[in-house]
Each structure stands twice: as structure tokens, then as C-alpha cells.
Amino acid sequence: DGGITQSPKYLFRKEGQNVTLSCEQNLNHDAMYWYRQDPGQGLRLIYYSQIVNDFQKGDIAEGYSVSREKKESFPLTVTSAQKNPTAFYLCASRGTGWVSYTGELFFGEGSRLTVL
Amino acid sequence: SQQGEEDPQALSIQEGENATMNCSYKTSINNLQWYRQNSGRGLVHLILIRSNEREKHSGRLRVTLDTSKKSSSLLITASRAADTASYFCATDYGGAGGTSYGKLTFGQGTILTVHP
Numbered sequence: 001d002g003g004i005t006q007s008p009k010y011l012f013r014k015e016g017q018n019v020t021l022s023c024e025q026n027l028n029h030d031a032m033y034w035y036r037q038d039p040g041q042g043l044r045l046i047y048y049s050q051i052v053n054d055f056q057k058g059d060i061a062e063g064y065s066v067s068r069e070k071k072e073s074f075p076l077t078v079t080s081a082q083k084n085p086t087a088f089y090l091c092a093s094r095g096t097g098w099v100s101y102t103g104e105l106f107f108g109e110g111s112r113l114t115v116l
Numbered sequence: 117s118q119q120g121e122e123d124p125q126a127l128s129i130q131e132g133e134n135a136t137m138n139c140s141y142k143t144s145i146n147n148l149q150w151y152r153q154n155s156g157r158g159l160v161h162l163i164l165i166r167s168n169e170r171e172k173h174s175g176r177l178r179v180t181l182d183t184s185k186k187s188s189s190l191l192i193t194a195s196r197a198a199d200t201a202s203y204f205c206a207t208d209y210g211g212a213g214g215t216s217y218g219k220l221t222f223g224q225g226t227i228l229t230v231h232p
Contacts, residue, residue, distance in 0.1 A: 004158075035222075042204060042222035043159075058219070090158055103147055103208065105220060107158035 002027045006091050006108035013078075013085070013115050021076045021111045023091035030096045032074035033105065036060060037088040046089075049074055050096065078113060086115045122205060122223040130231050135192040137226040139205030140185075146208045148181055148188050149220065153202045162190075162203075197232045 004025045013019045025032065031050050035043035045058030049068040063082025068074055074093075078085045089112075092105040123138045139148070147166045151159040165172045165181045165188065172179045178191040192199055206220040 006158075040224070042224045043206075043220075044222075045219060048219065088156075092159075103164045104149060104161040105151075105159070105206075107160070109158045110156070112156075 004091055004093055004106055004108035006089075006111050009109065009111060011111060011113045013113060015115060016080045018077055018079050019113065021078070021089055021091075021113070023074045023076065023108060024072055025074075025091075025093045025106075025108075026072060027093055027095070027106060028071070029093035029106070030071065031094045032068070033092045033094070034058075034064075034066065034074070034076045035090045035092065037090060037110075043090060046076065085113055088112050122203075122226050124226060125224070126227045126229070128229045128231065129195060131195060131197055133195055133230075135195050135199070135228055135230070137190045137203050137205075137228070139188045139190070139223055141188075141205075141207045141221075142186065143209060144183075148179075149206045149208065150177075150179060150188075150190050151204045151206060151222075153204065153225070155201075159204065192228075195228075195230045197230050200228060200230050202227050 007022045033048040034046040036046055037043050044060050046064050047055055047058055047066040049055035052068055052071050055066050055068050063079055065077045088110050090110045091108045094105050121140050145167055147164055149164045150162045152162055153159045163174045163179050165179050176193045181188045202225045204225045205223045208220055
């Protein structure tokens with residue numbers, strides 16, 4: 001089935017360590033996004049990518065990095081510079097262009113990161 | 117911040133009753149979307165309403181948009197226990213030349229609890 005797969009679902013990290021969250025989609029979508037969600041809060045945009053080999057900072061990019069080497073993949077690295085990384089991370093994708101654009105985002109099931 | 121505001125923050129009703137959630141935003145939009153999130157899961161798109169539309173229906177969902185008041189409402193009729201979830205509005209402010217980069221701005225959500 002087509003969709004977005006995030007892994008791992010749960011991740012524990014010690015302070016000072018970098019961790020990478022995986023996001024893979026088989027929807028043939030050009031655009032991909034990373035959001036962060038804190039308890040009782042809405043989603044805040046970390047990074048987004050409209051096309052392979054290009055990405056843009058969102059509202060809270062500090063302490064995070066991404067890459068977009070393949071259309072299907074958009075991994076997020078939470079670096080040690082991120083001061084409060086404990087959160088629920090959501091990856092999403094969207095079709096673009098006149099034919100595939102529907103406006104809606106398709107989300108993965110999320111990755112919960114806890115810093116010990 | 118351009119984040120929208122949702123009201124109420126929490127809503128508790130009995131099965132069979134209607135549930136109404138409201139969303140306000142700050143600047144002109146391209147479209148407004150509603151999403152649902154079950155606890156600990158990813159978001160699922162429910163409905164999209166464009167800036168030139170005033171009302172839209174999808175099954176038991178009815179969405180209205182008042183661009184003069186910069187507000188939207190989501191009505192769930194004949195609610196069921198399975199409707200228990202968090203509901204988020206998301207605004208698409210568009211980009212240069214009217215294009216949209218998919219940079220949705222999410223509200224903080226309404227937690228809906230439907231009691232059997």
C-alpha cells in the first residue's frame with residue numbers, strides 16, 4: 001500500500017548524541033516536510049523540501065539538519081545543538097504540480113524521541 | 117506567529133450529539149484544512165476548503181469558512197465514540213505568484229471526547 005513510513009517509532013537518546021529519524025514515502029510525491037509536536041501543542045515546521053537535492057528551513061530549524069538525495073527519502077537529524085529535542089516528530093508529503101496537487105498532506109505515524 | 121487559534125481547547129459530549137470546533141487565523145489564506153489525530157498517531161486529512169468557498173460537506177462533516185472574519189468551523193454531526201480524537205485546523209497561506217509550498221500552519225487543536 002502507498003504511504004509514508006517513519007522509523008523508529010520510539011527512540012531514546014543521551015544528551016550530546018545526534019540521532020537520525022527516517023522518513024520514506026512511496027506516493028511519488030515531490031514535496032516532503034518535517035514537523036515537531038509538543039504535548040498539547042500544534043505542529044511546528046522544521047524543514048521542508050519541494051524537490052530532490054533542495055530543502056528549506058521552516059520555523060524551528062535550529063539544531064536540526066536534513067538531506068534529500070532521493071525523492072522517496074527525507075531523513076531528519078536531531079543534533080546535539082537542539083536544546084530541547086524531546087518531542088513527537090511527524091513527517092509528511094504532498095503531491096505537487098497541476099495533476100497531482102490536491103492540497104492535503106499525508107502523514108506518517110510519527111517518531112517519539114526522548115532525551116534521557 | 118501566524119498560527120491559528122482553535123476553540124474550545126477541549127470538548128466532551130455524548131454519542132449522538134453534534135460537535136462544533138472553531139478556528140481563527142490572522143492573514144489571507146489560499147485554503148484551510150482540517151485534520152484528525154488519534155492519540156500517539158499521525159494526522160489524517162479530513163477536508164479542505166478553498167478561500168472562495170463558504171461551505172463544504174463530507175459525510176458527517178460540515179466545514180464553513182468566513183474570510184471576512186478569518187474564521188472556520190468544523191461540525192461533526194451525530195458523533196460516535198470513534199470520533200474521539202484531536203482535531204486541528206491548518207491554514208495554507210500560499211506562496212509567491214499564488215503557488216503553495218505546502219507550508220501549512222497548524223492550530224493547537226481541539227481535544228474531542230465522545231462518551232458512549
